[in-house]
């Protein structure tokens with residue numbers, strides 16, 4: 001099957017910035033080098049819907065990933081996603097940890113053109129954090145067990161896909177196939193500082209393992225030359241897609 005997404009289309013750049021001016025500066029700089037701009041809590045709380053309109057207007061065809069990670073009672077999330085869908089974001093996120101009722105409400109609130117993705121287990125968490133989070137380690141000994149459980153709920157609820165780390169994406173891809181989207185944050189180059197992220201992989205590993213998209217923030221934003229960093233990541237993605245294609249002859253991957 002021919003893949004319609006180019007390597008750069010698969011990069012979601014996280015606009016984790018405090019002002020509209022700074023966001024617009026990065027959008028202008030990186031348009032044409034990444035495929036999607038992610039508006040998260042920091043920027044949305046500072047600028048509101050205006051930033052989504054600004055990104056949509058300034059980029060020709062690059063989508064917006066509205067990463068507000070909704071988490072509330074079903075009726076509230078249904079309404080929030082209904083409102084957010086009018087902003088014409090390509091993707092919107094909801095936490096999976098409240099179960100199927102909330103996920104179904106989120107999907108019901110999503111308008112046509114906005115895909116609802118379930119956030120499985122944050123890439124900033126490792127198994128050691130499960131006790132604090134009240135997660136039963138005898139049932140979910142590894143983050144991968146919980147990711148798969150939550151991905152199943154998201155799938156049953158009708159989500160278009162999930163957000164998970166590159167350590168679990170192969171497993172998710174294997175169980176649900178290529179029509180269920182996978183988005184992988186926690187991307188770091190070999191030896192690069194992890195910051196608050198714990199379950200990290202390189203761009204190559206994420207895509208080779210099956211990710212449709214990768215989310216990259218600091219490794220591009222803090223690079224001396226963000227355009228060069230984005231282009232280099234696209235190069236890694238291209239190599240991973242080629243290698244993944246060869247591996248798929250044996251039946252384990254996406255395309």
Ligand code: C5P
Nearest residue numbers: 014040121122123185186215216217218
């Ligand atoms: O700077 P860095 O590349 O670590 O940024 C990762 C981005 O991905 C952040 O904007 C964060 O909110 C987002 N994200 C994540 N883990 C998830 C879902 C989203 O790190 N599970």
